Amino acid sequence: MSGEGLIAEPRAVHASVGHERLRELMHRGTEFLGCDIAIMGGAMSWISERHLVAAISDAGGFGVIACGAMGPELLDAEIAATKARTERPFGVNLITMHPQLSELIDVCARHEVSHVVLAGGLPPGGAIERIKASGARLVCFAPALALAKKLMRSGADALVIEGMEAGGHIGPVSTSVLAQEILPVVSKDIPVFVAGGIGRGEAIAAYLEMGAVGVQLGTRFVCAQECIAHPNFKKAFIRASARDAIPSVQIDPRLPVIPVRALKNQEMVNFAAKQREVAQRLDEGAIEMAEAQLQIEHYWAGALKRAVIDGDVESGSVMAGQSVGMVNREEPVAAIIQELVDEAAAALESRG
Template sequence: MGVNHLFDALSARGNEFLGTRYPIICGAMTWVSEPQLVAAVCNNGCFGCLAGGNAPTDVLQRQIAELTALTDKPFAVNLITIAPAYREHLAMIKDMPVEYIVFAGSFPKEKEVALAKATGARVMCFASTLSIAERMIRFGADAIILEGNEAGGHIGHVSSVVLMQQVLFKVGDQIPVFMAGGISTGRMIADVLMMGAAGVQLGTRFVMTEECRAHANFKAAFRRANARDAIATPQYDSKLPVVAVRALRNKGMDSFGALQLRLLRELEAGTIHRQDAQEEVEKYWMGALRRAVVDGDIDYGSLMAGQSVGMADAILPVRDLIDELVTDASAELERMKMRLNSL
């Protein structure tokens, strides 16, 4: 791989934290980030996150054991705070400790961060505003994943470019910050590292790899899509707070709108509690995502994708994707150096 000393120098902080050769995280994608893909990412010098999703606890335990057999490199387990199985997953890590825990979906409570850290794990938390980043740091997070709303799956409301200015520039010296959302090329990775990020997280591009077991229909939908096809779901009423989800527009997205309206009517009638309604929303996404990723139903399944899907045109081996990213990042840093030296 064409890696130069500039890339190595800017990557040092992230690599030290993650125990990697390259500070590139493959984000946890439910039904996608399974042991085979995560191991391939880790074995090729980057960092993979095993998706907890809403898997039964015994299934997640088996996946952790399988992944441990496939790689001796560090990896994370992703726990979704708004998933129905979250409490069981959180309790499970006491009996089956892992080196890194990533809290996702929403934001963990302080005692939940403490519980994870008590196992010896390093904790990574998402942030979508400065106040949330500062709260996660107070709670004891060891690193922040700063995710812009260009990302796929559950998202916040602010773009990566704004978050870099509002958050990365203010807390990046205190704690490792990994940028996520809309990052798809080595050139962008170089630019983000120059801005002070410890590393980056990508998701959509790792879907388009040979080691990813997602259905061929799912990958074909990604290949056809443009950036504007990945849209965010609306929240119709504050009575039913839902975390926005970015996915490719299809009939399944329309069905989610109908589900929200039905649940709002039930909330108004008093026939359902808000927590139960929110759980129904998450169960919908879990089921719809499985239909797309596993069964190949691209009409009614959920095609969760970031806006970088418009740059995910080819299916590559994980090794080749990582080679492309780090080679292009190194080349971009050399270009920057030459431009500065010419001034």
């Protein structure tokens, strides 16, 4: 199903003014992404793969493949399979600390991927230049105003500001505070998308009015019919409330671990034990800091796979944002996007 017309041709006549206003506010975002609706799919490892990514793009949004811990061959196959499922544009999310980042950039370039999203901190030297040399547009995450300015100077074409309400790896500041801090300063110079804790269209409308050009959502798409996540994983989302999505705790201050937000279960306890194990090996000199952090990342990838693919929602990691309380049923991607669009349009129209 194409997303064309979801904004321009609303379900109800009385909402037409709101839909037109929504289209105006999203114009920079849709123009930048090359889609109909400036809603990006959050890059969720094991979840944001060919099926969900293609469905989001076909519904008028912008799907993003989560490369995560994939090697170049796996990413190559995933991009090819996604291209076979949709003719609409989509992006690829790469983690800056990936040991094969350079090779992954080459894979994206060979496939002429239109947008590359870099997550996980400042990109290593040369990465930005190589991505842009391939013709791709570069999107970077900016968890603070100072970093947003630095990324702009470094050549980022757009930014995503994601607050701590999000699922998966999170920063220390809420979405609403980041939006107030960053949007007024940089949104005139560079397209900015807002992410973290967004579950309804009213929130989308509010961030657009503050200067955002679009939004990124992950948690709302987990229970899409097109998502390959195990039924147990989806049931956990449908049953959960916002307070069930909690951040992991850092056990040893000498081992910097980016917190992860997930539904509370036995895995959150297991992760504390894993941190102690890695910290001990670090103390013993058995591994270097970079290897320690990489081990933590691989641990999360495995724990997430147990939950998403195998359906083990107790000893696997059920990464979820605080908007999980707004996920209450399984439905098609197109229905999710349509609902968000209609809610945003109604909110805009109510404000006159």
